[in-house]
Amino acid sequence: MRLSRYFLPVLKETPADAAIVSHRYMLRAGMMKQAQAGIYSWLPLGFKVLRKLENIVHEEQVRAGHIPMLMPTLQSADLWRESGRYEDYGEEMLRITDRHGRDMLYGPTNEELITDIFRSHVSSYKDLPLTLYHIQWKFRDERRPRFGVMRGREFLMKDGYNFDLDKDAALHAYNRHLVSYLRTYERMGLQAIPMRADGGPIGGDYTHEFLVLADTGESEVFYDSAVTDLTFGDRQIDYDDVAQCQGVLEEFTTRYARTDETHDEALFNEVPEDRRRVARGIEVGQIFYFGTKYSEALGAKVQGPDGKPTAVHMGSHGIGVSRLVGAIIEASHDDKGIIWSEGVTPFHCGIVNLKQGDAAADAACESLYSELTNAGLEPLYDDRDERAGGKFATMDLIGLPWRITVGPRGLKNGVVELTSRRTGESEEMTPDAAVKKVVAIYTGK
Ligand code: ATP
Numbered sequence: 226m227r228l229s230r231y232f233l234p235v236l237k238e239t240p241a242d243a244a245i246v247s248h249r250y251m252l253r254a255g256m257m258k259q260a261q262a263g264i265y266s267w268l269p270l271g272f273k274v275l276r277k278l279e280n281i282v283h284e285e286q287v288r289a290g291h292i293p294m295l296m297p298t299l300q301s302a303d304l305w306r307e308s309g310r311y312e313d314y315g316e317e318m319l320r321i322t323d324r325h326g327r328d329m330l331y332g333p334t335n336e337e338l339i340t341d342i343f344r345s346h347v348s349s350y351k352d353l354p355l356t357l358y359h360i361q362w363k364f365r366d367e368r369r370p371r372f373g374v375m376r377g378r379e380f381l382m383k384d385g386y387n388f389d390l391d392k393d394a395a396l397h398a399y400n401r402h403l404v405s406y407l408r409t410y411e412r413m414g415l416q417a418i419p420m421r422a423d424g425g426p427i428g429g430d431y432t433h434e435f436l437v438l439a440d441t442g443e444s445e446v447f448y449d450s451a452v453t454d455l456t457f458g459d460r461q462i463d464y465d466d467v468a469q470c471q472g473v474l475e476e477f478t479t480r481y482a483r484t485d486e487t488h489d490e491a492l493f494n495e496v497p498e499d500r501r502r503v504a505r506g507i508e509v510g511q512i513f514y515f516g517t518k519y520s521e522a523l524g525a526k527v528q529g530p531d532g533k534p535t536a537v538h539m540g541s542h543g544i545g546v547s548r549l550v551g552a553i554i555e556a557s558h559d560d561k562g563i564i565w566s567e568g569v570t571p572f573h574c575g576i577v578n579l580k581q582g583d584a585a586a587d588a589a590c591e592s593l594y595s596e597l598t599n600a601g602l603e604p605l606y607d608d609r610d611e612r613a614g615g616k617f618a619t620m621d622l623i624g625l626p627w628r629i630t631v632g633p634r635g636l637k638n639g640v641v642e643l644t645s646r647r648t649g650e651s652e653e654m655t656p657d658a659a660v661k662k663v664v665a666i667y668t669g670k
């Protein structure tokens with residue numbers, strides 16, 4: 226993409242009403258614009274990041290054997306009356322009436338709708354196990370929408386639902402989700418720690434929230450610092466291997482790590498004192514096993530191996546996709562702007578032309594641009610007729626991990642400069658070597 230032809234409405238001023246850094250940088254970098262309280266338009270740069278996160282989520286869910294689909298945002302109130310949640314959900318639910326006077330709602334979550342689909346089409350235990358998921362916009366009329374996309378009213382969530390014959394099988398689905406979530410967050414360059422949480426109105430003993438540590442997080446968390454040493458890495462996982470998935474769950478959830486809702490001071494005090502941490506975190510996902518709560522209420526039964534109808538065991542599993550954009554920025558920025566990791570960056574590499582209109586500089590930039598593009602990467606070429614300082618400031622703000630700077634002086638010696646956004650370190654090299662290095666970083670080749 227050439228910046229002269231792109232739509233990147235960067236703001237010079239810091240927006241007054243943005244209280245946390247991710248909100249400020251998302252506005253300043255032209256990633257989004259508030260449409261109403263807690264409702265945002267995703268401008269091209271923000272939309273690109275959102276799509277990248279969605280793709281990572283999809284890839285990891287499919288890898289775990291879960292099946293993508295898409296349910297609507299608008300749901301019928303009648304289904305929610307069947308489960309009893311139409312009244313329970315309270316003021317967070319946006320209720321709508323259509324022209325025929327039928328009650329509808331903008332879905333805050335999808336347990337009812339997916340259970341209705343299941344009961345209509347699945348009747349035998351032979352069709353189990355089954356895990357379906359979608360990535361769809363949700364609406365919760367939050368009392369205090371704030372912090373930009375972190376607590377929106379309309380937000381993008383991946384929500385998945387498992388249907389299993391019994392508790393053991395459903396707990397394996399729970400473990401599969403835990404493992405796939407660990408992989409998902411790591412690919413986004415994030416450490417998200419599974420913490421024992423409270424089931425809330427959904428209930429059940431089995432629930433973990435995934436938290437990214439950040440001072441601006443809304444949750445208070447208590448943990449053994451040893452949990453921050455755990456990484457998933459590139460280990461091979463067989464998602465059908467019950468023992469292997471259980472092993473990962475144990476490895477990542479045995480040490481003390483809890484949100485304030487389930488915090489137990491006595492247990493916490495058993496952690497060696499120098500490893501006890503009290504901090505804040507951003508909830509970027511949650512997994513639940515809730516047994517037969519919805520399948521009983523909505524009559525989602527299958528014929529079991531003994532021929533008798535049996536209510537299926539279910540769980541639901543959510544990732545806050547739009548919140549993650551903010552969470553990643555909270556975890557990775559400096560005073561100049563955002564610092565994307567390679568896995569989620571909107572463009573792979575910036576190209577800054579220090580002297581637009583200089584024949585040699587223009588030609589060198591064009592050839593860098595086409596070579597990176599031909600290698601399957603997406604460079605962002607700042608080809609505007611602007612001062613170098615302004616170009617650097619924009620690149621630093623939007624946070625691409627790599628930048629190639631091209632100027633007439635360097636070109637006389639046959640070199641350009643390759644700079645890492647994260648370390649700020651620059652290296653001079655030939656244009657060819659810069660392309661090779663950037664391509665290698667992204668493709669491993
Ligand atoms: P919170 O406690 O932050 O209100 P929740 O526990 O009610 O969230 P879940 O029902 O667990 O949310 O939804 C799954 C995920 O969706 C959450 O882990 C979070 O990342 C995301 N999410 C929930 N509410 C919002 C919101 N208002 N804005 C953005 N993301 C949200």
Ligand code: MG
Binds near residue numbers: 434508510511
């Ligand atoms: Mg939650």
